[in-house]
Amino acid sequence: EAQVTQNPRYLITVTGKKLTVTCSQNMNHEYMSWYRQDPGLGLRQIYYSMNVEVTDKGDVPEGYKVSRKEKRNFPLILESPSPNQTSLYFCASSLSAGGPNEQFFGPGTRLTVL
């Protein structure tokens, strides 16, 4: 089944404790992206990647890191989480960056930072 998977689905952590949210897609997509969703703000793009070893900042990259060492994986790293990073996080992928290529979304990761 074609899908985007994220782990964990739920995470409660404390301020300053490094964490990684994994994202993997099995559709051989080039474009991958991370978003955070907050009430009243819609989805905001954190980072995106056009292909392996090619990443770029979205609108809210502060406090986050990403890497794209393999085409299928795009982990999101919070080196020192803070309470303002409490949010619902989505990973998404699409066949390529341009054209009529919709994004396929993972199920979301709900993160709480105490």
Add this chain to the structure above:
Amino acid sequence: AQKITQTQPGMFVQEKEAVTLDCTYDTSDPSYGLFWYKQPSSGEMIFLIYQGSYDQQNATEGRYSLNFQKARKSANLVISASQLGDSAMYFCAMREGRETGGFKTIFGAGTRLFVKA
């Protein structure tokens, strides 16, 4: 700065009637794509419809159509014959092209649609 505006935080529609969800956008890139996604209360994001900036005709997908007015920079979603299962949050999104320096994707704040029986 590039942005997406959805001016209707919430809307009600009677079952079987049509409804229009508004979306305006702003970009300096001549090449861009516009998307609508649905998010039911279960939380998943579902793609509905796409319109490219160079497309001459309005996009349609089943009961969904996109009223694309390029000069006004609007991309309104029209849902015909509303069903109870259409109750959800709807997001308009824009993915810019190469000229802006990348392929960022920007989402609006969303419109919550309630379909009444």
